[in-house]
Amino acid sequence: MDIGWLSGAGVAWSTDPAVREAHRADRSGWPPDGRPAAVVFPQDAAEVQRVLRLADAHRTPVVPRGAGTGLSGAAAAGAGAVVLDLTRMNRIVSVSPVDAVAVAEPGVLTADLDAAAGAHGLRYAPDPASVAISTIGGNIATNAGGLRCAKYGVTRDSVLGLDVVLADGRLISTGRATLKGVAGYDLTGLFVGSEGTLGVVVRATLRLRPIPLATATTAAFFADVETAAAAVAELSTSRVQPAVAELMDEANLRAVDAAQGSDLAARGSALLIVQTDGAGAEAEAAVVTAVLARTATSVRTTTDPAEAAELLAARRLSLPSIERIGRPLIEDIAVPRARLAEAFRGIAAISARHGVPVFTVAHAGDGNLHPVLVVDPALPEVPAAAWRAADEIFELALRLGGTLTGEHGVGTLKRRWLTRELGADNHELQRGIKALFDPHGILNPGKAI
Amino acid sequence: MDIGWLSGAGVAWSTDPAVREAHRADRSGWPPDGRPAAVVFPQDAAEVQRVLRLADAHRTPVVPRGAGTGLSGAAAAGAGAVVLDLTRMNRIVSVSPVDAVAVAEPGVLTADLDAAAGAHGLRYAPDPASVAISTIGGNIATNAGGLRCAKYGVTRDSVLGLDVVLADGRLISTGRATLKGVAGYDLTGLFVGSEGTLGVVVRATLRLRPIPLATATTAAFFADVETAAAAVAELSTSRVQPAVAELMDEANLRAVDAAQGSDLAARGSALLIVQTDGAGAEAEAAVVTAVLARTATSVRTTTDPAEAAELLAARRLSLPSIERIGRPLIEDIAVPRARLAEAFRGIAAISARHGVPVFTVAHAGDGNLHPVLVVDPALPEVPAAAWRAADEIFELALRLGGTLTGEHGVGTLKRRWLTRELGADNHELQRGIKALFDPHGILNPGKAI
Ligand SMILES: Cc1cc2nc3c(=O)[nH]c(=O)nc-3n(C[C@H](O)[C@H](O)[C@H](O)COP(=O)(O)OP(=O)(O)OC[C@H]3O[C@@H](n4cnc5c(N)ncnc54)[C@H](O)[C@@H]3O)c2cc1C
Ligand SMILES: Cc1cc2nc3c(=O)[nH]c(=O)nc-3n(C[C@H](O)[C@H](O)[C@H](O)COP(=O)(O)OP(=O)(O)OC[C@H]3O[C@@H](n4cnc5c(N)ncnc54)[C@H](O)[C@@H]3O)c2cc1C
Numbered sequence A, B: 001m002d003i004g005w006l007s008g009a010g011v012a013w014s015t016d017p018a019v020r021e022a023h024r025a026d027r028s029g030w031p032p033d034g035r036p037a038a039v040v041f042p043q044d045a046a047e048v049q050r051v052l053r054l055a056d057a058h059r060t061p062v063v064p065r066g067a068g069t070g071l072s073g074a075a076a077a078g079a080g081a082v083v084l085d086l087t088r089m090n091r092i093v094s095v096s097p098v099d100a101v102a103v104a105e106p107g108v109l110t111a112d113l114d115a116a117a118g119a120h121g122l123r124y125a126p127d128p129a130s131v132a133i134s135t136i137g138g139n140i141a142t143n144a145g146g147l148r149c150a151k152y153g154v155t156r157d158s159v160l161g162l163d164v165v166l167a168d169g170r171l172i173s174t175g176r177a178t179l180k181g182v183a184g185y186d187l188t189g190l191f192v193g194s195e196g197t198l199g200v201v202v203r204a205t206l207r208l209r210p211i212p213l214a215t216a217t218t219a220a221f222f223a224d225v226e227t228a229a230a231a232v233a234e235l236s237t238s239r240v241q242p243a244v245a246e247l248m249d250e251a252n253l254r255a256v257d258a259a260q261g262s263d264l265a266a267r268g269s270a271l272l273i274v275q276t277d278g279a280g281a282e283a284e285a286a287v288v289t290a291v292l293a294r295t296a297t298s299v300r301t302t303t304d305p306a307e308a309a310e311l312l313a314a315r316r317l318s319l320p321s322i323e324r325i326g327r328p329l330i331e332d333i334a335v336p337r338a339r340l341a342e343a344f345r346g347i348a349a350i351s352a353r354h355g356v357p358v359f360t361v362a363h364a365g366d367g368n369l370h371p372v373l374v375v376d377p378a379l380p381e382v383p384a385a386a387w388r389a390a391d392e393i394f395e396l397a398l399r400l401g402g403t404l405t406g407e408h409g410v411g412t413l414k415r416r417w418l419t420r421e422l423g424a425d426n427h428e429l430q431r432g433i434k435a436l437f438d439p440h441g442i443l444n445p446g447k448a449i
Helices: A004-008 A017-022 A045-057 A110-118 A136-142 A187-191 A225-235 A250-260 A281-293 A305-316 A318-323 A337-354 A384-399 A415-422 A424-437 B004-008 B017-022 B045-057 B110-118 B136-142 B187-191 B225-235 B250-260 B281-293 B305-316 B318-323 B337-354 B384-399 B415-422 B424-437
Strands: A012-014 A038-041 A062-065 A082-085 A092-096 A101-104 A159-165 A171-175 A200-207 A215-222 A244-248 A270-277 A298-302 A327-330 A358-363 A368-375 B012-014 B038-041 B062-065 B082-085 B092-096 B101-104 B159-165 B171-175 B200-207 B215-222 B244-248 B270-277 B298-302 B327-330 B358-363 B368-375
Touching (some): A062 A200, A110 A136, A136 A200, A225 A244, A225 A281, A318 A327, A337 A384, A368 A384, B004 B045, B045 B062, B045 B082, B045 B200, B110 B136, B215 B225, B215 B281, B225 B244, B225 B337, B270 B305, B318 B327, B337 B384
Antiparallel strands (some): A092 A101, B101 B200, B159 B171
16 A cells, blocks of 8 residues: 555654554454554644545545544554544633533543533533543544443433544534534434544534532342343333443452452342432432342442442452453443343353353443453464354344444444344445445445444 | 326325315425325335335325424425325334333324323423424424423434335334444434435334423523523533523513413513422422522422423413414524523514514523514415514524524425535535435425435
């Protein structure tokens, strides 16, 4: 791939092998063939426009990249690709407390935006567990979820408008600066979750929400994970909307115990953590407690932030604890809430069948499960049994009326499965949209659809 | 236009002049040229498929129609068009309380779906003021808003998946049955708000939400509407998210007084009604009251449903009261919340300049204003001065960083303005999408984009 044209773009770039290697993979465990040809570091929208105009003319594949924390191989960049690293475009352009709106460049770390809003009693609601290390642009391009989306929605629900550079270098604005608006088709929604295949987000207008006046945290242990899943389902008709409902299975509790010296698994075989918020947080927690107490072995509620942090620590420490055991491959299916218990049961059976340890944690309020497959880190490649187990987990999700991916995206890893979920006619329309937005197929080819 | 092919579609249809006349206009006050050629009444998706397949082959324009309550001319059907009346497809297919999901056909009245959910402590959150007379399909096709979208979002935020018949008669499913999911591009969002120009919705999977445990209603009078608008803006940083924040100007209050014998205008020149909900409704109302009391002439809060209904009655009676004065043309701009006061001021100036009475009510939490222009009902047509005033209101909205339409849609009435708001490149992409989904341009031509 000839990338000589890059020198005409007037943009900082590098072909240093270490830089290229650092921009090759994401956090999915799936490495592309080869290394990208170069990494470009634009400083503003005009630089992105110049790069894409030339790349389009030269038919060079471009892989937009935020922090590279993705879990689906969406930012993976193999031989011949140019990586567009957006982390230098990291200005928070404005925070308007009265409008409850912020404008940010794509390279801003999500937690930094949230902190800027916090100065005004506001927050940026979407909170992927990677909030401190992932970018707004990456969150938008993957439509990232997080812990509190049961109540506050996913990234899509906080994006009002976008500035996007199209494949041919044109800059368009979508959406609006107002909280509501229905002028024309929803191009904003089309770009959100499109994994860098339809355009490059160079600026976002984002909705902020009030920091709730109070938060209450309830932790309940259960004799088994299926009983816990059924208890979450019971909450549906309790007239309370939890902000957070995280469920950890026994394997998770044991992993945390082993790493941290805690005694979680001795207290039950599943842990459910529920947060309610707003001025009625405590009253709503009382409702939650009453529902959970019917089947839990123990329930405890607190409004003390330190105690809440301690309760949530088990959840936060899950991944680091698993990493001590082996190399984690994080899956991401979602099922209708009523099928949660079946999903846990099915995953356990798949784990046993393939001899691949699986640790499952769920954003249970959304029916979104993360089965974490663990493989031997000493192996040069992920063993076939693990990929087979992952395939069966996808199959399970579809059989239960669910989806291949609740929040991490399709990337490269789930493309093979996509027609099964979407149906052929839907998938064909999606390819038509891709061809309309990117006629020469230069934007992150081979990803998302 | 030859519609002989209709007899081959095996679907109930009519060319009765009274039926055609009844399916000609919506509630925008804008009549199309001529009358539709026929009205078709499909009973199921297969019938819709047959009609579209033949219409596409015969290049006959088809106008999908719900209840015809739209305010932008989107369902208007002139000479040569075939109207696809979806009101006979009105089954609530299922309500799954544990999943908090309902499946409904497009002709279901919004209030009926909400009532079905209510049996389980759940509700369908989007609540356009037309909830009792408009359809789920129409709400989806216009991305309808309502009173409580400040907290619970617009129709888009409650649509998980759709079954859609494409222009050529193919049936696709979009989205999912789960609360979260990111497999592929967001076609669901593309169909929502597309005003029947991209496909016909034949089934929808909808998200339900808990009926809040309590609701508190606060009514505050102000010396003028600009002070009231500023007070709403102040709420932004109070760490409370109102579910409802409705603002009525003096003209509105006088109209309601004249029609109902009330004394609202004597109590202030603007009325702001705020609802908070959830277990903390009362505590949050106390915060709201404290903020509003700084500038209001009076503030009163209640948790009694009857008293709340009385407070909201003024808002509900606004349109019927205005209808006694003349024929209302309901506009629908949105501006950043910080510009609300300027918007009210600008609208008053436009009203004075053109001698067209304007009564403005706002979903103030969203910055969404409905200036209602009133014209002489005896005139055969809307006078030019009224259309000019409407044009200046659009201009004002764009100047304040806002949008032409917060929730009613573009339809036929605002198309002329659309490129100004979207920009030429964005608008061109939208036309490309239209051509991709509907190559022969048979679906609601001349609408939306
Ligand atoms: C420990 C850990 C926890 C995680 N927790 C969660 C979680 O709770 N919820 C969740 O949803 N995800 C989670 N993730 C996954 C990941 O953090 C998210 O997918 C995140 O949104 C990726 O952001 P990024 O900046 O790292 O993007 P990258 O990984 O760099 O890129 C992701 C995709 O976005 C595209 N992209 C990036 N920037 C742009 C842009 N400006 N314009 C166009 N396209 C762009 C890339 O091409 C790629 O397709 C987690 C990951 C880790 C490692
Ligand atoms: C008194 C009153 C109050 C109102 N209050 C509000 C409000 O608070 N908020 C708000 O947003 N709107 C409001 N409206 C406007 C109107 O009710 C909404 O736009 C509503 O969503 C239209 O629904 P409908 O069933 O009447 O659709 P119609 O008017 O019949 O159609 C509207 C559009 O949807 C398309 N369409 C209808 N069904 C389908 C389908 N199944 N598939 C594809 N396309 C379809 C039509 O082609 C047309 O483009 C109000 C109207 C009135 C008269």
